[in-house]
Amino acid sequence: MSKRLTIGLFGFGVVGQGLYDIISTKDLNIEIRKIAIKNPDKKRSLPDELFTTDANVILNDPEINTIIELINDADAAYEIVTRALKSGKNVVSANKKMIAEHLDELVELQEKYGTSLLYEGSVCGSIPIIRNLEEYYDNELLHSISGIFNGSSNFILSKIANEGLEYADALKQAQDLGFAEKDPILDVGGYDPKYKLVIAAAHAYGLFVRPEEVLNIGIQNFSNADLQFAQEHQLKIKLVPTAKKLNDKELAMYVIPKLVPKSDFLYNVENEYNAVSVKAAFADQQLFYGKGAGGHPTGSAVLSDVAALRYDYRYEYKKFNHDSKLKLQNDHVIPVYIRYNNEDLINSLHFEFIAEQHKSLDLKYVLGGIKISELILKKQDILDDGAFLAQASALTEKFEELKRVKFEKI
Ligand SMILES: NC(=O)C1=CN([C@@H]2O[C@H](COP(=O)(O)OP(=O)(O)OC[C@H]3O[C@@H](n4cnc5c(N)ncnc54)[C@H](OP(=O)(O)O)[C@@H]3O)[C@@H](O)[C@H]2O)C=CC1
Numbered sequence: 001m002s003k004r005l006t007i008g009l010f011g012f013g014v015v016g017q018g019l020y021d022i023i024s025t026k027d028l029n030i031e032i033r034k035i036a037i038k039n040p041d042k043k044r045s046l047p048d049e050l051f052t053t054d055a056n057v058i059l060n061d062p063e064i065n066t067i068i069e070l071i072n073d074a075d076a077a078y079e080i081v082t083r084a085l086k087s088g089k090n091v092v093s094a095n096k097k098m099i100a101e102h103l104d105e106l107v108e109l110q111e112k113y114g115t116s117l118l119y120e121g122s123v124c125g126s127i128p129i130i131r132n133l134e135e136y137y138d139n140e141l142l143h144s145i146s147g148i149f150n151g152s153s154n155f156i157l158s159k160i161a162n163e164g165l166e167y168a169d170a171l172k173q174a175q176d177l178g179f180a181e182k183d184p185i186l187d188v189g190g191y192d193p194k195y196k197l198v199i200a201a202a203h204a205y206g207l208f209v210r211p212e213e214v215l216n217i218g219i220q221n222f223s224n225a226d227l228q229f230a231q232e233h234q235l236k237i238k239l240v241p242t243a244k245k246l247n248d249k250e251l252a253m254y255v256i257p258k259l260v261p262k263s264d265f266l267y268n269v270e271n272e273y274n275a276v277s278v279k280a281a282f283a284d285q286q287l288f289y290g291k292g293a294g295g296h297p298t299g300s301a302v303l304s305d306v307a308a309l310r311y312d313y314r315y316e317y318k319k320f321n322h323d324s325k326l327k328l329q330n331d332h333v334i335p336v337y338i339r340y341n342n343e344d345l346i347n348s349l350h351f352e353f354i355a356e357q358h359k360s361l362d363l364k365y366v367l368g369g370i371k372i373s374e375l376i377l378k379k380q381d382i383l384d385d386g387a388f389l390a391q392a393s394a395l396t397e398k399f400e401e402l403k404r405v406k407f408e409k410i
Pocket residue numbers: 010011012013014015016036037038039040042070071072073076094095096121122125178179180181182292293294295298
């Protein structure tokens with residue numbers, strides 16, 4: 001017989017409501033005892049007695065053995081989750097920012113207090129990637145994990161490319177549909193997919209990286225000129241986080257837009273759908289595909305974690321415990337397209353080589369190879385210029401023709 005869970009839920013927004021809807025349709029031997037929210041004046045779909053604005057009502061209740069944390073404030077979430085773990089309560093969270101920023105401490109707390117923190121819903125919504133990385137690929141050498149990890153950015157790029165929407169209108173739709181974060185720069189600036197990549201890398205490679213060490217440049221400067229460039233080359237633009245094993249000791253990790261050819265699985269991943277491409281030594285390439293945002297898809301991942309807690313499931317961080325020799329390597333060179341406005345920017349960037357430079361009245365761009373560390377250093381200048389940057393391995397023949405460098409396909 002599975003354990004009975006008495007739950008304290010934090011957050012009754014898009015995901016909290018989504019989870020509640022799903023739970024209501026099932027008989028799961030779980031009870032939601034109380035729901036903490038922020039604004040007591042908001043109209044709710046459930047009786048008032050179920051709600052509280054006082055976290056202590058839940059955290060100090062000895063009968064509540066499980067906390068589900070689904071709020072939109074990473075700092076408050078950190079307080080709630082750490083207090084819960086320390087007081088012997090198991091936790092399910094979907095808060096990727098909070099988890100990525102505190103992962104090593106959260107792992108220590110679980111060990112010290114014998115509690116479990118599960119967070120499948122924090123990475124790519126409905127896609128069951130964390131448990132697969134943790135369990136299924138336990139003994140497999142993973143060459144790379146990459147994909148589309150942010151529903152909002154993908155939704156915006158799809159709406160612009162396929163329906164001709166303006167950027168601001170597409171973002172507004174993503175917000176109205178509940179896909180975007182409270183501060184949407186987390187989505188369009190590539191922070192949210194970076195947090196997800198950091199979490200995935202901990203399970204895939206046993207490497208715990210601070211998010212600020214990882215390059216993230218998003219789609220905030222995407223323009224019609226970039227769309228036209230991509231379409232002229234039969235490519236699509238997607239925001240793609242990548243973790244790639246360079247050798248036995250080094251892993252490259254970065255989040256930037258990518259020019260994606262038709263032959264790539266990611267080409268057909270549209271709107272709020274996400275995909276995770278895993279390239280493994282023996283299994284070869286596998287693709288996980290599903291909705292990456294929204295109340296019900298994410299609620300289903302959260303529910304899966306809740307159900308796993310009924311059987312005392314916990315992550316063992318197997319790769320970290322068995323094989324944690326890897327280090328982050330930011331000197332890796334990546335092929336990029338950079339569309340820019342001011343010559344000062346391009347003159348200040350140190351390229352390892354330039355394969356092509358184009359200047360016309362309407363469009364100025366460079367195709368070249370550049371180190372991740374150089375992009376981290378000059379990130380603010382790139383953003384301030386209004387420049388747009390995309391990984392350009394789809395155009396690597398140009399680089400390879402120059403015989404200067406051979407890029408492996410990611
Ligand atoms: N939306 C999505 O598609 C996905 C979201 N996530 C993650 O899930 C989490 C929740 O997102 P989402 O449901 O979209 O957010 P919403 O903005 O829709 O809802 C947030 C909820 O948190 C409550 N809240 C905020 N601060 C506190 C606090 N200090 N104490 C108690 N309650 C609080 C709000 O209360 P009130 O109702 O009073 O305003 C609201 O109910 C976030 O971490 C997000 O990144 C993960 C995957 C997908």
